[in-house]
Amino acid sequence: MKRNTFIVCCIAAFCWLLPASAFATVGHLKLLLDSTYTLDESMDGVTEDQYLMGGGLRLEFEIPYGFSAGLEYTYAAKSGDVLQDFETEFRMHSPKLMLQWRYGVREWFEPYILALFGADFDRLEIREEDWGRLKRVEANWKATAGAYLGAQFQLKRSWIESWGVWRDFSLGLFVEVGYVYHQPFAVNLKAEPNVDIDGAGADGRKLGDLDASGPALRGGVLWRF
């Protein structure tokens, strides 16, 4: 199931990026920092506070009518402890497709709206503190989507031209705020039969759903090419 999900994601990314790059005249590579304030209390058990920090990379191509399309990958991780007996470690890999519409107020200042949709690969480890025994690893593919308002600030074209680099080259900064939805995933303390007889069963317990959705603040540097 996980492998199938991964393959579907790869095909979707390819299908998305191929026509975008065909129309493309200019591309952007963005290095971003991502901070999400998780609204649901469930993340408190993992992160000890309500922030989930991460970083990532975005590749986007400008296509007609002010749109851009591309791919984004972000990674977030946080560790903590819960019930004084367990250490937790949460990691989230998120490959996403993006679609952006920008409005050029100035050549160096472009506000935009951004939509992202893709998948999260969530991994949660729970360890017993005293013994270090790994008690549970959860790994799940779940859906994610986000909507942002943002703005990017680029060097003035006159400055760039004075450097003698190619026409579309630029450097800049960007910042965006919005809301990201992460599909919650169930944390199960699954059990396996510890008794070696035919038909032995096992009964684990569900500890709850982990939900990392919430408002997000992102920013970073961009390289236009």
Place this chain on the structure above:
Amino acid sequence: MKRLGRSVFWLFLFTLWTASCQDRPGRFDDEMFWSGPYVLNRHIYYLERYSGRVVILDPADENEPVQEIALGGEDAARSDSADWAMAFVFPEKDRIVFVSEAARSFHILDDENGEILWTVPDLPKEFSHFAFSPDGRWMVGFRPDTEWDSAVALSDGADGRTLTAESYAFNDDASIVVNSHMLMLMDLESGAAAYPSLKKNDVPIERVLFTGSFLICAEAETCGALQAEEMERVLILGRSRLWILDPNEGADARADVIPLSMNAVYRATGSRISGNMDDEPDKDGGVDDRESLFLFSDESADVVAVNLLYDRDEDRLGYSINKLGLPFAVRDVLPYRDGGKSYLLALSGSRDAAVVNVDSAAFQTLSLPIAARSIHPRLDSEGRPAPVLYGNAGLVMAKLTNLAVLWEKNLTVAALGFYPQNLIFTEDGQAVAVDETHLAVVDLASLEASDLDAVNLELTRAGEDRILDAEKGRLYLLGLDYSDDEIAGRLSMLTFGGGGLSEKRVDVKDPAGSLYLMQGAADGEDRLVVPHEGVEGYLSVIRADGGWARTYRGFLLDRDLF
């Protein structure tokens, strides 16, 4: 437009900042302090000592095996200290009591349905030890004296919090003894609790026993089963003192005080009254006006016979004692009748034994072929008493007829050839001896030890824990193998019967080392409980015939944690 965007941005930052100042919900930081497992006949219990939550695991329920109750009520606040101090299980494993130190209350759960049966509030004292009558009707709570208790009571007494002490007195001219002489006397049929106090309380309570029900008549001459009155007494043993009280008198019970005159802690011969073997309730005149109880101690060479004699003048049960002096401290005794006279067989723990005439106190010391420290009473195939005397080296069967004279001719010896850690008797007349590398089954009728070393106990895995079900003739052994990174366990389920032995083995991963038996399942099949390492709640339940098993994990975390 710009102003609006700027406002949204700063509002967003402000929201993040204020949110970051919030602490996470306290439930994520709650320390868990689970006591358990308490394994009863039908359910397995865990107590969380800060909150009074009890998790109940029911292996018979395949859909919802885990239930939870809050002893202090759903709205009860979690305390800052582990106020839910402890739990104790009734001997029949049909009820469990949870104790709240803060509320000074007992909460008694009925294992039949896992629900609260009674709550006993406002306990006047802290009772730490409990004794149960053989018929399961009475429970007596008390608090024995220890050095720690004395220290606590003395220091607490200065600030008015005398939790354990009711009186202060000198004992042995050596130390100050403090001891509560208030008892908790609970009728387990109604849940009513009474708190009688003992007189002459300058000696600490050491032990509480029950006589069990016995029949006694006001007049020996006209006595029969119809005239006999059924009685029961609670025996409270202190150092050199005995209190006897009638549990039916409740809070008004006034204990008779009997000085034992010896500075020793006495034991009685089990919890049941022993002695007057003339009682034959089925025959006319088969019950008389007297019962006897024998008290003995590792610390004293005297056995004290306590005679319970009906006092016709007072119209109540009276008591008298007589001492039986012996040349050694006694480890176990057996009263018996022979030729119309009362005798007492006494063991020293070594090869020394003695036969004492209870009425005259004359005794005869004798030497056993092997050292024996305990007596297992039994009847032979013709219904005559044929007790087994046993120790580390083996077993001796004794015929009691004319024992003192015939002695060795009346003894049959079975040497085991190894020193058993456990020697246990089944109800169908076998003895099972086990150490880490041997297992032997002895047929008591013939005293022949079967050569059962062929039952390979997997030497490196044997001996971690064992349970004998004497009624069903089953022995369960849990052995561990630490040779690999992961602890491997092997559960051997041995069944005795028909002179043979059968074994079923089951491998169990990662056992914690302890083993429990559940004997009350609706389908009649017993179940074994093997806890695994882990604070999250992790154990396996295995049907005793090896035909069913289930592993449960995480049930102590099951409360919508995330």
